[in-house]
Amino acid sequence: MIELKTPSEIQAMKPAGKFVGGILKDLKAMTHVGTNLLEIDEFVHKRIVDRKGAESCYVDYAPDFGTGPFAHYICTSVNDAVLHGVPYDYNLKEGDLVSLDLAISVDGWVADSAISFVVGDNPDPEDLRIIACTEEALAAAIDAAQPGNRLGDISNTIGEVARSYGYPINLEFGGHGVGHIMHGDPHVPNDGRARHGYKLRPGLVIAIEPWFLKTTDEIYQDPGDGWTLRSSDGSRGAHSEHTIAITDNGPIILTDRGE
Template sequence: MVEIKTDTALDAMREAGRVVAHALAAAKEAAKVGASLLDLDEAARAVLAKAGARSPFLGYRPSFAPTPFPAVICTSVNDALVHGVPTGYRLRDGDLVSVDCGAELDGWTGDAAVSFTVGTARPADTALIEATRQALDAGIAAAVPGNRVGDISHAVGAIARSARCGMPTDFGGHGIGRRMHEEPPVPNRGRPGRGFPLRHGLVLAIEPMLMAGGRDAYRTDPDGWTLRTADGSRAAHIEHTVAVTDSGPRILTLP
C-alpha cells in the first residue's frame, strides 16, 4: 500500500531528513586518511543520539541478509557498491567512499547517501561521482505530479547510459515514510509513462548506484551485506529523500 503524506507529515519528515544530512556531514568530516570506517560510524551515531533519533539501519535484516546490520551507516569503499559494513579498515589517500544513512525521528524516516574521495581524487572517480549526482538530479527533476515512477527511472537510467556506467538491476530507490522501505519501488531503469502515478504527498528515496566498468554485475562479500562490482571497477551511490509536491520536488534530506 502506498501512503500519501499530508503537508504536516512532510514537515516532520523534513526534520528527520535534516538529522540524516547532519549525520552524513559528520561522517564525511571524519573520513580522513588513516581514519577507520568505524570512526565514521561513531561520528554518525553521535549526531543521531544528540537529535534523539533512532537508526533504521541498526539491527535491520531484510530477507537477503544473513545477520542484522551492525551499524548506523553503510560505508562502501572503492569497488563496493552499496551496503558496506563499517569495519576497522583505515582509509587511504584516493579512496572513493559512499556513505548511506537513515534516521527515524518522531515516527518519520529520512534516508540519503553521499559519495566522495578521501584525499587526492582520481579524475575518473570525480567523473563517476559527478555522473551519479547528475543521475540523481535528473530523477529528482522528474518527480513531479502528472509523471509516473517510470519517468524517474528513465531519467536516472538515461544519465547512467550516457556516462557508460553500469547499474544493479535489482536494487534501487523506494517509497519512504513511517518505515524506511515502503511502496512503491523506484528502479534506476524504466520506461517513461509507466508505473505508479506521482501526486502531491508521495515521498520517495531516489538513489542512483553507478558502476564505472559499464557492467551491471556485482558480487556479495562473505559478510552477506557488502555488494561489490564484479569487474572490480569503482562505484558511487548518491541518494535523497524527495517529496512530490504541487510546487515541485522538495528534497527532505538537505542540511
C-alpha cells in the same frame, strides 16, 4: 501499498531529513586519509544518542537481502563496494572512493540519504566522473518528480544519464518509498520506460538513489560480512541519494545538505 502523506506529515518528516543531511555533510568534512570506518560509525552512533527521538534504521535490521541483522549505524562502502557496506577496522587511504548511506528515524519518521566522495588530495578523474554521474542522475530524477509525471519518468531519467556516461545499470537495488519505515512501496528502479508506471501524486515521499559501477552491472555479496555488495570485476562504484516529497508545487528535497 503506496501511502501518500498529508502536508502536515511531510512537514513532520523535515526534522529527520535535516538531521540525516547534516550528519552526512559533517562526515564528508571530517573524513580524510587515516579515518577509520569504525570512527565514522561511532560518530553517527553518538549523534543519534544525543538527539532526542532519533533511532537508527540499521541496527538489528534484517531483510532478506542481508545475512543476519545489521549491527552498525551507517553503511560505509569503499572502492569496489557500492551498497550495504559494513563498517570495519580499516583506515582510509589516499584515493579511496567512499560511499556513505544513512537512514535515521526521528520522532517516527524516516529519512534516507547517501553521498560518495574521494579522500585525499589526488583523486582519480575516473572516480570523480562516476560520482558526478550519480549526482547528475539524482538531480535530473528529482526534477522529473513532478505531479502528473510517472514513476517511469524518474527511472528513465536516471538511466539516460547513466547511458550518456557509458555506465551499465543494475536494476536489482534502487530507490523506494519512505515514511514510518525505511523501505516501502514503490520501488524506484534506476532505469525504466518514460510515461509508464505509477502516476506521481502530491504526498508521495520516496528515496531516489542512482548507483553505478564503472564497468559492470553485476554485484556479489561479500561472504565475509554477509552484507557488503561489491562489483563482480573489482571496478569502483558511486552512490547518491536523497529523500524527496512530491508536492503541488513540485519536489522538496527533505535531506538537503545545504551545499
